[in-house]
Amino acid sequence: MAEKSEYQLRISKAIEELSITGRQFCLQCGLSDNFLSSPQKDITTKQLVPILKLFPQINPYYILLGEGTPLIDEKFVNEGMIGRYLLQSYSELQIEVRQLIQENTILKAKLERLTTPDGEKKKRLPKRKRIELSENKQGKSDDKPSND
Numbered sequence: 001m002a003e004k005s006e007y008q009l010r011i012s013k014a015i016e017e018l019s020i021t022g023r024q025f026c027l028q029c030g031l032s033d034n035f036l037s038s039p040q041k042d043i044t045t046k047q048l049v050p051i052l053k054l055f056p057q058i059n060p061y062y063i064l065l066g067e068g069t070p071l072i073d074e075k076f077v078n079e080g081m082i083g084r085y086l087l088q089s090y091s092e093l094q095i096e097v098r099q100l101i102q103e104n105t106i107l108k109a110k111l112e113r114l115t116t117p118d119g120e121k122k123k124r125l126p127k128r129k130r131i132e133l134s135e136n137k138q139g140k141s142d143d144k145p146s147n148d
Helices: 006-018 022-029 045-054 060-065 074-078 082-115 127-143
Strands: none
Touching: 006 022, 006 060, 022 045, 045 060
16 A cells, blocks of 8 residues: 555544544545545645635644644634634744844854954955956966066
């Protein structure tokens, strides 16, 4: 038998927590009987949408990304607050992204200090002066007499 995909394993875990059989789940969602055992790698929106419509307590983040728990907390489902749950999760992710950007900036600054020999920040010349300097260096090497 072929190995199940990550999506199938996550859906199976959610079904287990719903306390129904895989066959009942597939019939209710209009999926083929072998949906949970077929060797498919991906889940399509055609398969996922009916699942989430019929079972709003199933966490889409868990099914798609493997994050969180298989089922959404009952208070969110019963009060029709799935949108709030998703917004809360999104808000938490935004905070985490900001923190990672801040950390990245600090690490870049530390790395720059480590790469300079004297520990001072490098000062970059304007492009025109860099070009002039490189031309002067080339000009000086061309002016040297040859040893013929």
